[in-house]
Amino acid sequence: MPSEFSVRVTMVLMVFGAIAASASMTHAATDVTQARLESPSPHQPLSFVRDLIPALTRAGCNAGACHGSFQGRGGLQLSLLGFDPVFDYAALTNASRGRRVRTAFPDRSLLLQKPTGTVPHGGGKRMSADSEIAAIFRDWMSAGVPGPLLGTDGDSLDDLKGLRIRVEPAELVVPVGQEVSLKVLASFGDGTTRDVTPWALYDTREKMIADVTRTGVLTAAKSGKTALTVRYLGQVTALGVSVPFDSPSQFDFPANHEIDNLLSAEWRRLGTQPAGLADDGTFLRRLSLDLIGTLPTAEETRQFVADTSPQKRSHAVDALLARPEYMDYWTLYWGDLFRAHRRYLGDKGLASFNGWIRQSVRENKPVDVMTRELLTAQGNLFTHGPVAYYFIDEKVEDLAETTAQVFLGVRLQCTRCHHHPQETWTQEDYYGLAAFFSQLETKDSGAQGARFGGPKSLRVSAKENPNRKPLMPVAPRVFGEVSRPTTAGEDPREQLASWITRPDNPYFARNFVNRYWAVLFGRGLVEPVDDLRGTNPASIPPLLEYLATDFVEHKYDVKHLIREICSSRAYQLAAELKPERDRDGQLFTHRVPRRLSSEVLLDAINQVTGTTEEFTGQPVGMRAIALPDPTITSPFLNTFGRPLRNSPCLCARGSAPDLSQALHLANSPAIHAKVIAPAGRLAVLMKAGRSDDDILTDLYLTALSRQPTQDERDAVKEALAGAPSREEVWQDVLWTVLNCSEFVFNH
Numbered sequence: 001m002p003s004e005f006s007v008r009v010t011m012v013l014m015v016f017g018a019i020a021a022s023a024s025m026t027h028a029a030t031d032v033t034q035a036r037l038e039s040p041s042p043h044q045p046l047s048f049v050r051d052l053i054p055a056l057t058r059a060g061c062n063a064g065a066c067h068g069s070f071q072g073r074g075g076l077q078l079s080l081l082g083f084d085p086v087f088d089y090a091a092l093t094n095a096s097r098g099r100r101v102r103t104a105f106p107d108r109s110l111l112l113q114k115p116t117g118t119v120p121h122g123g124g125k126r127m128s129a130d131s132e133i134a135a136i137f138r139d140w141m142s143a144g145v146p147g148p149l150l151g152t153d154g155d156s157l158d159d160l161k162g163l164r165i166r167v168e169p170a171e172l173v174v175p176v177g178q179e180v181s182l183k184v185l186a187s188f189g190d191g192t193t194r195d196v197t198p199w200a201l202y203d204t205r206e207k208m209i210a211d212v213t214r215t216g217v218l219t220a221a222k223s224g225k226t227a228l229t230v231r232y233l234g235q236v237t238a239l240g241v242s243v244p245f246d247s248p249s250q251f252d253f254p255a256n257h258e259i260d261n262l263l264s265a266e267w268r269r270l271g272t273q274p275a276g277l278a279d280d281g282t283f284l285r286r287l288s289l290d291l292i293g294t295l296p297t298a299e300e301t302r303q304f305v306a307d308t309s310p311q312k313r314s315h316a317v318d319a320l321l322a323r324p325e326y327m328d329y330w331t332l333y334w335g336d337l338f339r340a341h342r343r344y345l346g347d348k349g350l351a352s353f354n355g356w357i358r359q360s361v362r363e364n365k366p367v368d369v370m371t372r373e374l375l376t377a378q379g380n381l382f383t384h385g386p387v388a389y390y391f392i393d394e395k396v397e398d399l400a401e402t403t404a405q406v407f408l409g410v411r412l413q414c415t416r417c418h419h420h421p422q423e424t425w426t427q428e429d430y431y432g433l434a435a436f437f438s439q440l441e442t443k444d445s446g447a448q449g450a451r452f453g454g455p456k457s458l459r460v461s462a463k464e465n466p467n468r469k470p471l472m473p474v475a476p477r478v479f480g481e482v483s484r485p486t487t488a489g490e491d492p493r494e495q496l497a498s499w500i501t502r503p504d505n506p507y508f509a510r511n512f513v514n515r516y517w518a519v520l521f522g523r524g525l526v527e528p529v530d531d532l533r534g535t536n537p538a539s540i541p542p543l544l545e546y547l548a549t550d551f552v553e554h555k556y557d558v559k560h561l562i563r564e565i566c567s568s569r570a571y572q573l574a575a576e577l578k579p580e581r582d583r584d585g586q587l588f589t590h591r592v593p594r595r596l597s598s599e600v601l602l603d604a605i606n607q608v609t610g611t612t613e614e615f616t617g618q619p620v621g622m623r624a625i626a627l628p629d630p631t632i633t634s635p636f637l638n639t640f641g642r643p644l645r646n647s648p649c650l651c652a653r654g655s656a657p658d659l660s661q662a663l664h665l666a667n668s669p670a671i672h673a674k675v676i677a678p679a680g681r682l683a684v685l686m687k688a689g690r691s692d693d694d695i696l697t698d699l700y701l702t703a704l705s706r707q708p709t710q711d712e713r714d715a716v717k718e719a720l721a722g723a724p725s726r727e728e729v730w731q732d733v734l735w736t737v738l739n740c741s742e743f744v745f746n747h
Contacts, residue, residue, distance in 0.1 A: 046140045048089055049148050049159035050188075053082035053233060054199035055136045059115060059126050062088070066123055070417040074122045076100070081201070083234045083426065085148040085157060093145050106141035162189025165196070165235045172228065172241045173269070174210065174220040182216035184230055201231040205536075210241045225270070225586060229535040238535040245581050247271040259568035262543045263588060272581045275590035278574045280305045282747065284316060285705035286591070287566060289746045290520050291320040293329035293600040293625045295607050298701035317566045321559050328626040330361045332599060333519070336653060337406060338374075339645040341629045344392045349381045349456065354628050356385025366556040367512050368501035371407055375497040381456040390440060390458050396468050400434035405648050407500050409511030409532035425479065432477030434470040436496040441465050460491045507532055509548040513561060514538075515650075517547070520565050522594040522746075523585055530649060539586040575747040593747040595657050598640035599624035605738060608703045609674040610681030639664050657744070665739050675734050682734050686727065692720060695730065703737050 046052065053062075062068035062078040071077070075096065078088050092100050092111065102109040110119070112134060117125035127133050140146070149158040168183040184200040187193045202212040206226040212218045218228065220243040228239045253264045253274055267274060278286065284304045288296045296304070304316065320326065334340075334357045342350040360370050377386035393399045397416060404410040415430035441461045476483045476492050483495045500508055511532055518524035525538040525547075538544040547561070554560045565571055575591035585592035596604060602624040606613055612621045615632045624634070630642055640661055641654020665671065674680060681702070685695045696716055700708045708716075716733055723729045737743055 046136065046143055046146065047149075047159060048140065048146055049085045049157060049233070050194070051136055052140050053085055053088065054196065055133045056088070057082050057201065058199055059133050060123075061115070061126070081231065081234070085159070086150075089147045093147075101141050101145055103141050103144055106138040109137075109141060111141070112137050158189070160189075160233065163187070163233060163235055165200070165230065165232050165237055167228075167230050167237060167239055170239070172218065172239055174218065174241065174243055176220050176223060176243055179217055179219045182212070182218060182228075182230070184216065184232060186232055186235075196232050199232060203229045204241065205229075209243055223270075223581070224584075225539055227535070227537050236535050238537050240537055240541065242270055244269070245271040254569070256569040256572075257564070257567055258546060259543065259565065260570055262546060263540060263570050265542075266540050266587065267589060270587065272587060272589055274570070275574045275576050275579075277569070277572055278591065279706075280312075281701075281705040282574070283313060283572055286746060287313075287316055288320060289596065289600060291317070291329070291562065291566070292323050292325035293332070293597075293603065294323075294325045295604050295702065296705055298698055301701050301705045313572065314563075314567050317563055321562065325623075325625070327358055327361050328623065329600075331358045332625050332627075334361065335629070336643055336645060336650060337648060338389065339392050339648060340388070341392070341645045342631055345381065345388050346456075349388055349391065350628055352382050352385040353388035354385075356388075364557065364559050367558060368508070368556045371501055371508075372497045375403070375407075375500070376491060376493050378459050378491075379457060381458070387458050390437075390442070391456075394442070396434040396437040396470050397430075399437045400430060402648050403496075403500075404433060405530050407511065408505075408507035409514060409526070409530045410507060411531050411533075427472060428474050429477065429479050431470045431472040431474040433496075435474055435476040436483075436492050438464045438468045438470060439492060440468055460493070462488065503552045509551045509556070510544055512556070512558075513547040513551050514544065516558070516561055517565060520562070520571060521585075521588060522592050527586070528649075528651060540588075591747060593741075593745040595655060595745055597653065597655070598637045598642045599627070601640055601744065602634070602636050604703075604743070605671065605674065608681065608699070608738065608743075609677065609734065610679070610684060611674040611677050636664065636668070636670065662739075665744070671738065672735075675731050675738070682730055686730065692716065696733070699734060699737055703743050 056062050056078065060066055062080060062082050064080055067073050067076045067078040068080040069077070070080075076091060078091055079085075082088060100110045106112060107129075112129070113119045114121040115123070115126035116129045116134060118129075164187050166185050166187070168185070169180065172180065174180050182197065182202070183195065184197045185193055186196045197216050200216065202214065202216055202218075204210050204212050204218070204226050206224065209222045209224040209226040210218055210220045210228070212228060218241065220241075223243050223245040225243070226241045228241050230237050230239075251264075251268060251273060253260065253267070255261050255264060264274075277283075281301055281304075284296050284301055288294055288300075304312065309315070331354065335354065338353070338357070340350060340353050340357065345353060356373075359365075374386045374389045377384060377389060379387055381387045381391060390399070393402050401412050401416075404412045410425075412425060412430050412433070415425050415427055417427075439461050441459050443457050443459070476495070478496065478499050481499070483492070483499075486492045486495070499505065503509075510526075511530075514524045514526050514532065515529050518527075518529045525540055525544045526532055526536060527539075547564070550564065551557075551561055570588055573588075573590050575593050577593065579585075579590055582589045595601075602613065606623075613624065613634075614620060615622050615624075615627065615634065618627070618632060624637060630637075630645055634642070641656075643650075643652040643654075646652070675682065677683060681699075682695075685698060690698070693713065696708050696713060700706060700712075716729075719729050719732070720726060
């Protein structure tokens with residue numbers, strides 16, 4: 001139960017409002033004039049961890065913009081948001097010759113004089129002398145600055161053992177314009193529970209949908225979904241916030257799949273309605289671009305539209321998964337993710353790595369098998385492709401960050417310097433992950449290595465390699481789970497690979513089903529796709545759980561996952577250019593059009609114009625989706641966002657349209673040359689004596705997977721009538737098709 005003192009603190013804070021700021025707080029002065037409370041009785045002493053640390057946090061003292069910065073501020077460094085109370089206690093009581101606290105005269109201490117503005121303070125005035133936070137500071141010093149209660153192991157804190165927080169209400173469905181008061185309860189390992197609502201920190205992801213005050217009052221402003229984050233004493237939790245739309249007059253959505261059932265349940269709960277189905281031509285174009293990065297031919301579209309089989313869409317999925325272009329397209333995807341590039345590997349190393357990726361895609365190798373082969377790779381780079389993983393990142397810290405981001409969908413970069421501000425991950429987690437790679441050694445492979453420049457082999461030594469020693473000496477561990485000591489000759493990476501790929505890993509399967517969902521829908525269930533943390537929940541959590549469980553049950557079979565998603569009615573919904581609801585598409589009620597990626601767009605232009613691309617040093621006719629890495633010169637690919645492969649984040653691939661791209665499509669001499677090519681599609685059709693109507697139909701079916709409308713036929717007929725050059729009119733028509741949004745976007 002909370003002490004009498006903490007109950008009084010809570011009551012007064014709820015009356016007068018909470019104080020200070022969250023981790024993003026600036027140094028602007030804050031004047032808190034809350035009433036002064038009595039000190040706790042001698043039988044209820046203040047706790048450094050449970051009372052003083054929350055007070056420091058609410059005052060903003062240990063925020064990232066203040067003393068919680070990894071380099072401190074004004075000569076005082078505190079742990080970010082109080083994640084390390086032992087460090088904070090030493091900083092306050094021992095550093096600077098103990099000048100910050102005065103037990104005999106608390107009001108003369110720097111701990112009180114600076115934030116109250118009695119003496120100059122770089123952060124300005126943070127509180128008034130009679131505020132409750134000042135009272136806590138004063139009472140703590142008067143009590144003799146009691147420190148954190150260390151556990152019997154001398155490392156853990158009894159104060160924080162078993163600490164958990166929960167938020168009430170547990171589910172937040174708040175109509176527009178309404179408020180809900182949150183309640184945050186902290187349960188400690190000693191059996192006590194406190195209402196810490198005034199001491200917690202609050203934030204919402206999309207503030208235009210719902211915002212929250214410093215006292216935990218959430219207000220719904222706009223229909224949609226967002227997430228609420230609550231932090232207290234290093235514990236972080238998140239809740240989904242749903243702000244319903246007006247209920248539709250009717251709801252008609254015949255489900256094809258469990259995916260549809262889970263989505264429709266959410267749509268009903270939020271009062272929104274999905275779009276109708278995409279027509280056959282649009283579906284086939286979308287599916288072909290998503291699965292093989294290639295437009296369907298005019299004949300393929302004709303046959304598919306004419307097919308009357310009720311199973312034709314699922315059959316189309318199976319047929320595309322068996323196409324050779326599938327291997328090219330998904331090798332490109334994995335190459336981006338793994339950063340396959342000759343600047344790290346050399347020509348032969350790149351060929352070896354790409355060969356392994358292509359073989360894995362061709363064999364539909366389970367993702368857990370690919371992961372294990374990469375993480376435990378040893379040997380010669382030129383003969384064993386997975387070894388390349390350790391020549392792209394060679395520092396153990398970089399390997400830790402890449403491994404977490406690629407295979408777990410977790411961004412650990414923050415924890416290199418301090419506790420993660422939005423999660424429970426610590427520096428020990430960061431350097432514990434890095435420690436798995438500390439026994440690796442690279443060496444020259446004799447004449448072969450000398451010829452191709454530098455060490456090209458990798459092996460595991462019997463002890464830690466001094467050149468790969470982590471900056472912080474921590475035993476190998478993953479997210480708090482310490483690994484067992486390795487035996488002589490054992491590779492510690494085996495334990496890491498086993499932990500990452502085990503079926504109950506809370507990240508691995510979710511990470512990859514989220515990534516594939518993002519490829520097929522244009523956005524993930526979790527966004528960004530490589531930021532799977534508790535404070536960034538999925539937009540449809542039950543759907544993510546279903547897909548992850550199904551993925552594990554089917555042995556991490558990627559083609560099975562693709563079939564499941566593409567067979568759903570949700571994947572087959574029509575696009576909406578100006579949706580009235582779910583405008584950002586996070587509820588997946590409609591298809592959100594997205595620009596074709598650089599390689600896919602260039603191949604599509606070549607397919608429609610009937611031309612090929614000539615890449616320096618590559619075979620004639622090489623498709624852009626089959627290029628080995630970004631070193632192949634192509635102004636077009638660079639303009640349209642080809643990634644440099646210098647980051648494992650897929651955000652490195654530019655996907656947003658911009659003015660330079662529009663100008664390139666409209667004015668590029670290279671595209672003009674394709675349009676007028678003597679052996680191109682247009683020239684061949686005209687030389688064959690095809691009628692104007694046939695030519696227009698062929699162009700539309702090839703580029704847009706649909707027949708031209710009557711208005712479009714009439715417009716072309718009008719342009720041809722009386723034109724001095726029939727050929728030039730058709731060249732203008734083709735150029736117009738290549739520049740229209742319907743061609744450039746996957747919808």
